[in-house]
Amino acid sequence: MFKALVVEKNEADGKTSAAVQELSEDQLPEAEVTVAVEYSTVNYKDGLCIGPGGGLVRKYPHVPGIDFAGTVETSADDRYKPGDKVVLTGWRVGEAHWGGYAQKARVKADWLVPLPDGLDTRQAMAVGTAGFTAMLAVMALEDHGLTTGHGPVLVTGAAGGVGSVAVAILAALGHEVAGVTGRPETEDYLKGLGASRIVPREEIAETVKRPLESETWAGCVDAVGGPMLARVLGQMKYGSSVAAVGLAGGADLPATVIPFLLRGVNLLGIDSVMQPYDNRVRAWKRIAEVLPMDKLDSMVHPATLEDLPQLGRDILKGQVKGRVVVDLNG
Structure with missing residues (x-):
């Protein structure tokens, strides 16, 4: 069992509600790689998906979170093995597919990028x-x-x-x-x-x-x-x-x-969602080389799963400054 933020929709009035729930691994979508998620973030799209959906969410119940970083647990793809550190952004994860607001995620191997040298998973999501x-x-x-x-x-x-x-x-x-x-x-x-x-x-x-x-x-x-x-x-x-x-x-x-x-x-x-793999690797490598980590730390506001419903509302009102880093095990 693991914790996740689950958004549900009341079919009678069309309203959505978000709450932390316990899920089992067999509820995860089918895909090649299972990741133990360590950190995620809060973006404008996340605010939409936590709340009214903004036309982004295809079906409910839904786990939002358009990006995450963590450690591979199992992989049916030779490119990744247990213990590998990975980062995911885009590919409509957290919108059309279950995303990073959970302690576990199962996604396609093509959507992942190896975490570049010089970044840990928390820093990767401070970038996000x-x-x-x-x-x-x-x-x-x-x-x-x-x-x-x-x-x-x-x-x-x-x-x-x-x-x-x-x-x-x-x-x-x-x-x-x-x-x-x-x-x-x-x-x-x-x-x-x-x-x-x-x-x-x-x-x-x-x-x-x-x-x-x-x-x-x-x-x-x-x-x-x-x-x-x-x-x-x-x-x-x-x-x-x-x-x-x-x-x-x-x-x-x-x-x-x-x-x-x-x-x-x-x-x-500039589109980040469907960006080709090679350019993703190039961008993450440049981030690790160029972005001053002390400046990165000054942008970060920590959060937990339980904070996400309110943060989703706040970011839609333009009330979030810098980068929110969600500790999935916090």
């Missing part, structure tokens, strides 16, 4: 899906020409999970980092991660009639979308790129094509 996505965004900007010394790099939604890790990674790589936040109380936190400038959200949250403004940013990791992304596109330097990773500010993009045509700006879409 958010940090993995942040590194994918930074790598995409580098692949499209971002180098140090060409101006500040903007991070929107900087105090959130993706933004926090993006700030720390970019600063560690030697970039001047500007962080956008609507929470003034996070200024010291962001400066501690390496941000050299704080941009109040209201300065950049609305579109303007001018399709182009002064060339300001050498690159951008955008977790907000909506009008803010449209505004940022008009402030990018010639030939620079924006890596779009989220839509906290809305899915609409009230922009013009002028920045693309007159400044050669690139808008790069």
Whole structure:
């Protein structure tokens, strides 16, 4: 028997409820690898899956948790053996498939990545899906020409999970980092991660009639979308790129094509869910090499399974700062 957060749906009124339950291994889905889960995290998608579902959960009862790290217990795939440390993000685990909010998980071998040297399972989940996505965004900007010394790099939604890790990674790589936040109380936190400038959200949250403004940013990791992304596109330097990773500010993009045509700006879409294996390994290796562990520790807030229902509500309200690491054995 093992503990898990189980979400159930009342068919009469369509409402969901989440509570910690005891499950047995024979209730796990069929797949090649069984993992003793040690740590997971809380992401925006997790908030949806713990609560109303957001259209992500296919059937109930359901175990959420879109990422986890732990130790292989059994494996029917030669790539993994008992005792191997592994990490999982994406592949709709925690949405369409049972996820990491349990002391055991059974998943396809193709979905796992060996834990890179230099990271333990707790640190891997301090990074989690958010940090993995942040590194994918930074790598995409580098692949499209971002180098140090060409101006500040903007991070929107900087105090959130993706933004926090993006700030720390970019600063560690030697970039001047500007962080956008609507929470003034996070200024010291962001400066501690390496941000050299704080941009109040209201300065950049609305579109303007001018399709182009002064060339300001050498690159951008955008977790907000909506009008803010449209505004940022008009402030990018010639030939620079924006890596779009989220839509906290809305899915609409009230922009013009002028920045693309007159400044050669690139808008790069970042998806972490279906990312190919080789690029996953590349990203996790870069994370282990680049991300300062002291900065990582400063982002972390510990939690247990019992804390998850409230944390799910909090993250949907934008009330979670940094990275929540869930100890499945805590």
